[in-house]
Amino acid sequence: MCPCLGITSSLRINRLVEIGAYVDAAGVEVLLPRRYLPTGAAEGQMIDAFVYHDNEGRLIATTLHPLVEVGQVAILTAVNVTRHGAFMQWGIHRDLFVPYAEQSDEIREGYTYLVYAYIDELSGKIVGSTKLSKHLGNVPPLYKPGDKVEIQVYGRNDYGYRVVVDHQHWGMIYYSDISTHLSHGDKSEAYVIRVREDGRLDLSLSAVGYGKIASEAEWLMQLLHKHNGHLPIGDKSSPEKIRSVCKMSKKTFKTAVGMLYKEGRIVIDANFIALKEK
CATH class of the missing domain: 2.40.50.140 (Nucleic acid-binding proteins)
Structure with a gap:
């Protein structure tokens, strides 16, 4: 090959x-x-x-530039559909073939879809797939809070917008962290708030979103130093108790704690957090 x-x-x-x-x-x-x-x-x-x-x-x-290269995701328009698969406009003198078996939903001519391009092991040729979950999230994300990434909107659910991150990972932008409407296929820059245990990313469209979490994390550090390195709140604590101790929501608390933990500054338990001994 x-x-x-x-x-x-x-x-x-x-x-x-x-x-x-x-x-x-x-x-x-x-x-x-x-x-x-x-x-x-x-x-x-x-x-x-x-x-x-x-x-x-x-x-x-x-020397033409294709709309998508191998290992990338892009929004493409279906220009022809057969019983074997669909042909997507590729930006060069050939259309990109998406086999029927690689379609998450049946592709319809004239509609646009997010397509992942890869090399088929059997034919050795470049093909596309709309089964993104099959191809994304297969390697651990090596990001830290505050890192800038490129995203493309995949869809939305009850919590926010599901996005593709740097052509490789899944991410989420919550409705509570956004003030504008996003559409399928939209591209943008975003900032990592945290890397979840399942390998997916929580994101913000602005550095301000990350900065807010960073400031809350520093506030927790101040409280820890003030209370002899120990706070009686953790992942299992009620939202009411967390708010009474540190004046922040449980969601913000968990994100700030996650940041401090990944930085190696604290130890965590279900019912408390504490400064890490040096």
Whole structure:
């Protein structure tokens, strides 16, 4: 399999021919048709190109930018539907095929869908999938509170907006942390509030949302120092008790505690938190 398949890469022009040029795709010679060849191109020159299979199954390169590359998620429009699957507009001279077995719901022509692109193990070709849960969240998220991420809206539920984070993970933006409406497929920057035990991320659309949690965390540290390093509230404490002790909601308390715990500043129990001994 060509290592450059499905990813825009910097490729060397090996030789010029009448129909274009052959570029070196990690040891595999791939044709770049003449219509994509920049004026004045020369052998030995490096060029950014995307490698995929043409309609005949041959590897071919293009300098056009596909709407989605392997390992990414993007919103695509269905341009043709057959009994075998759907073809999505890809932004290059070929449509991206989404097999019927890789459709979370039946795709309808003219509608848009969030599609994950990957290389099919059997055919070795680039295909798409709308079964995002099959492809996302398979690696642990290596984020810390305050990190900036790229998100794309997948949908909404009773709690907030479910989003795809950096093409790899699932995240949630709660209605209580947002003042604007988001639509399916919308892209934005967001900030990590916390990494949940299930590997999903709680997010805020503004750094202010994270800053609020950070300030609440520092307030807890002040209270801990004031009370000899121990507060009689924890995960199992009632919202009323938490509010009476630290003047914050249970949700904010748990998020702030999670931040301090991940930073190694406190120890936690079901019914208390305490400063970590140095």
